[in-house]
Amino acid sequence: MKPFAYVRATSVAEAARLLGAGSAAMAGGTDLLGLMKGGIAAPARVVDLTGIDGLRGWSRERGAGLRIGALTPLVDLETSDQLARHLPIVRAALADTATLQLRNAGTVGGNLLQRNRCWYFRDEAIPCWLKGGTRCFASEGENEHHAVIGTARGCNRVAPSDLAPALIAHDARVTLVGARGTRSIALADLYTDPALHSRDEHTIKRGEILTEVHVPEAGLQRRGTYLKAMERKTWSFAVVSVAAAARVRDGKLRNPRIVLGGVAPVPWRVEAAEAEIDGHPFSDELARRAADALLADAAPLAKNGYKVPLAKELVRRALAAIAAA
Numbered sequence: 140m141k142p143f144a145y146v147r148a149t150s151v152a153e154a155a156r157l158l159g160a161g162s163a164a165m166a167g168g169t170d171l172l173g174l175m176k177g178g179i180a181a182p183a184r185v186v187d188l189t190g191i192d193g194l195r196g197w198s199r200e201r202g203a204g205l206r207i208g209a210l211t212p213l214v215d216l217e218t219s220d221q222l223a224r225h226l227p228i229v230r231a232a233l234a235d236t237a238t239l240q241l242r243n244a245g246t247v248g249g250n251l252l253q254r255n256r257c258w259y260f261r262d263e264a265i266p267c268w269l270k271g272g273t274r275c276f277a278s279e280g281e282n283e284h285h286a287v288i289g290t291a292r293g294c295n296r297v298a299p300s301d302l303a304p305a306l307i308a309h310d311a312r313v314t315l316v317g318a319r320g321t322r323s324i325a326l327a328d329l330y331t332d333p334a335l336h337s338r339d340e341h342t343i344k345r346g347e348i349l350t351e352v353h354v355p356e357a358g359l360q361r362r363g364t365y366l367k368a369m370e371r372k373t374w375s376f377a378v379v380s381v382a383a384a385a386r387v388r389d390g391k392l393r394n395p396r397i398v399l400g401g402v403a404p405v406p407w408r409v410e411a412a413e414a415e416i417d418g419h420p421f422s423d424e425l426a427r428r429a430a431d432a433l434l435a436d437a438a439p440l441a442k443n444g445y446k447v448p449l450a451k452e453l454v455r456r457a458l459a460a461i462a463a464a
């Protein structure tokens with residue numbers, strides 16, 4: 140690991156000031172430190188955010204939605220029965236996220252901003268496209284865990300966070316604070332559109348700190364569920380995951396959201412797929428039509444074609460679970 144300076148910020152303003160070029164924010168450190176040890180990240184200065192008060196915990200204000208502080212440890216969300224009553228999808232998504240130790244140390248902001256797990260990207264010796272090289276080694280190489288859709292050109296990574304699809308299904312927004320001010324964006328927009336061919340995975344700007352996740356009142360009215368397929372039962376990223384949420388009345392799913400993890404460089408959502416089921420009485424046939432629309436543009440690589448039928452079946456099961464609940 141390259142030597143670096145360590146600073147523990149005590150306020151968001153101080154952290155924003157310290158996060159100049161060559162600096163990296165650190166929350167739980169469970170991803171950042173691994174990247175540094177692996178030679179993938181080499182910040183000259185690490186700005187520890189954990190000394191900042193006021194960014195932990197969650198609150199619910201009737202009519203104003205639900206707020207989650209970015210430094211909240213994942214385990215605090217997972218174990219809160221009260222939160223599970225307001226937003227059960229969070230517990231469902233975190234149940235199979237990493238390990239208990241990692242959920243203790245890992246935070247909400249860090250989970251949403253973690254880097255991808257492509258083995259070519261994580262190998263210091265491989266100059267892949269995302270690290271400034273000229274090609275994606277997964278295109279022709281070992282690609283069974285890679286993207287089947289939305290890759291445009293350049294990179295076949297998949298979005299790794301379990302929390303992101305779950306929160307996007309409830310229309311979550313995030314607050315980003317920097318030296319130049321505060322902005323609120325849809326959580327979905329935190330992930331860089333692959334069509335832009337950007338070598339940044341996230342749209343957060345240098346010097347910005349993610350302070351809060353906000354789930355609006357309308358998002359909380361949806362019933363949601365999260366299903367995750369893994370290679371083994373624990374300590375494993377999603378091969379495919381689906382977050383689905385909708386308001387359910389008279390057997391009809393209204394204003395639905397279907398968001399996939401593990402299949403695309405970003406949490407994958409297609410509005411036309413949601414329109415297939417919106418306001419119609421639920422049926423397996425309708426769920427299949429939605430799943431087909433969601434994956435209509437899938438173009439699997441040599442070894443990951445299995446993800447397409449797997450994702451479609453998970454979508455069908457998730458929608459059936461919401462309709463039946």
Ligand SMILES: Cc1cc2nc3c(=O)[nH]c(=O)nc-3n(C[C@H](O)[C@H](O)[C@H](O)COP(=O)(O)OP(=O)(O)OC[C@H]3O[C@@H](n4cnc5c(N)ncnc54)[C@H](O)[C@@H]3O)c2cc1C
Binds near residue numbers: 209247252253
């Ligand atoms: C073995 C293993 C298995 C895993 N399995 C899963 C899994 O199944 N599902 C899953 O979702 N995740 C999984 N993870 C990832 C894990 O959830 C993340 O490492 C963790 O959530 C990151 O949180 P952190 O607070 O430690 O982030 P850090 O490592 O501190 O930071 C991660 C990134 O976010 C940035 N950052 C952090 N907080 C902020 C903030 N508030 N503002 C601005 N930037 C910030 C950092 O600069 C860094 O780039 C796994 C990790 C490991 C090591």
